[in-house]
Amino acid sequence: MTTKTLKTLSTTELDILTAFGYQVSTWQNTHGDDASIVKIEYSDDTGDFEITTNKANQGRTRRVSRLTADIIHWASGQLDTLEYQGIYADKLIVGYQDNQFSIDLTPKPAEQDEQSTDDTPTNAEPVNDPISNEQAE
Numbered sequence: 001m002t003t004k005t006l007k008t009l010s011t012t013e014l015d016i017l018t019a020f021g022y023q024v025s026t027w028q029n030t031h032g033d034d035a036s037i038v039k040i041e042y043s044d045d046t047g048d049f050e051i052t053t054n055k056a057n058q059g060r061t062r063r064v065s066r067l068t069a070d071i072i073h074w075a076s077g078q079l080d081t082l083e084y085q086g087i088y089a090d091k092l093i094v095g096y097q098d099n100q101f102s103i104d105l106t107p108k109p110a111e112q113d114e115q116s117t118d119d120t121p122t123n124a125e126p127v128n129d130p131i132s133n134e135q136a137e
Helices: 011-035 066-084
Strands: 037-043 048-053 089-097 100-107
Touching: 011 037, 011 066, 011 089, 011 100, 037 066, 048 066, 066 089
Parallel strands: none
Antiparallel strands: 037 048, 037 089, 089 100
């Protein structure tokens, strides 16, 4: 008997993988066997997607299949959702093949704000607190 290593997912990875699972089912219903393999690789270094499917390119260059366009549209929406949540992806890879799903999300490191985290201006004047009628410091 072989032992499998479990992968721990963040809630963000789980959300993406769940949405990806539903979307793969939709692509399979729409595009058939062409969607039996789907892999999306995004890198912030290049700012573009590398899409792998079971659909043969048939020597066409500078053309995108409808399946590939659908996949890019979905993946772009996932990046938009992450950014809305304040997560900026340095790398995002999701894949489906042989009834198995995979994910690798690498967020960009948080940038340090060089300004003070205190939002109070240094020249702020004290104001009266109308609730307690006390002078604020």
